[in-house]
Amino acid sequence: MKLSRAQYDEIVQFVSILSCSRQSLKKLKLRFPSQSQCTLLSIFSQEYQKLMKRTHANHHTPEAMERYYQRYHSRVMENSSAPVLLELANEVSLSPALMARIVLEKFLQAQESVTVSKAVINGMLRDTSLITDRTLANQVLQCTLNDFCYGPLVDCIKHSIGHEHEVLLREKLLENHLAFLEEDQLRDKGYDKTPDFILEVPVAVEGHVIHWIESKASFGDDSSHRAYLQEQYWSYWNRFGHGLVIYWHGFIEELDCHRERGILLKDCFPSDIITLQHTSSGPILPVVH
Incomplete structure (x- = not known):
């Protein structure tokens, strides 16, 4: 479906106020019923990825990563059945899959006291049964299943x-x-x-x-x-x-x-x-x- 620049800009403007969730996709479809769902989803995904790239540096400083890990750890101790990682990702406007990656990396570093390779982390994100901490494995899986723009499932x-x-x-x-x-x-x-x-x-x-x-x-x-x-x-x-x-x-x-x-x-x-x-x-x- 071809869009005029005016039509495209209107969609992008609406996408800018949405979070990465199923509810947001429903709102987008209701707002633009004449556009195909594939077109809207593709634009939504592209705009969200642009946002993540713009804010990547803010979320990946050593201080921010440590802060996210500590907040996850304290909250999961209070209620391990709550979607802690998902809620944390939404609070700081970060992709759930990217939040899961950050916390998983910090967890592995704390366990092994070494820098863990990307290959190991990617493998655990694809197969959460490889994560030894069952609570964290469940939290990571929730993030993967609920992220529409990032993560192994989306790939x-x-x-x-x-x-x-x-x-x-x-x-x-x-x-x-x-x-x-x-x-x-x-x-x-x-x-x-x-x-x-x-x-x-x-x-x-x-x-x-x-x-x-x-x-x-x-x-x-x-x-x-x-x-x-x-x-x-x-x-x-x-x-x-x-x-x-x-x-x-x-x-x-x-x-x-x-x-x-x-x-x-x-x-x-x-x-x-x-x-x-x-x-x-x-x-x-x-x-x-």
Whole structure:
């Protein structure tokens, strides 16, 4: 779903007053009933991650981390069945999964008196049965299950959704009888940075020749699109020619401003693809799918 910048700004303004909770997502959907839930969730997640990045330094000073750990420890001693970590995260406006990481790291340091590796912490966040303290394990699991923007569960969901949309794009290419090479095939040929699909025979979309297609299971906002342009799209354009990016959850329509330079944006698979096909007598004619 394409949004005008005014529509996008209105959603972002509303998101800025929400916390990271199921109730907030319901409020967002009620406020913007005409927008798809996937679009709203993607914008919500992006804005929340931006907030966490802006405030990261404040929460990760040695003093702040020690303070959070001590507050957790004292509260859990009073009532171990209460969602202490969740409540603490909400109080200081920090992602529950990030709060769980901080407290878990401080707990492990206190147990072992050494700096614990990220790999160990990540493993325990993915599998809380590895945490020896059963109360802390339960608290960490609560944070993981109730965080919509961070944590191992969110990472798995994002990976699955991304893969699902790549499969969908592949099916659309097959339905339209388009020959293509996939990312893995391109890497086998020695390419390092590659789009999801290279078309072996270019097609035309809305009057523009397309050589490659990239799938993004997210909303295309200013910061993410700018980063993708710099790190991916222009590199693809330089190697393979003009291409198409599909933001399945929509994008700010004003960002679709590089068409003449060779990068198109769509929020779905195009329905007006024109290919070149041989007739029985030999000439090549355009065919509209």
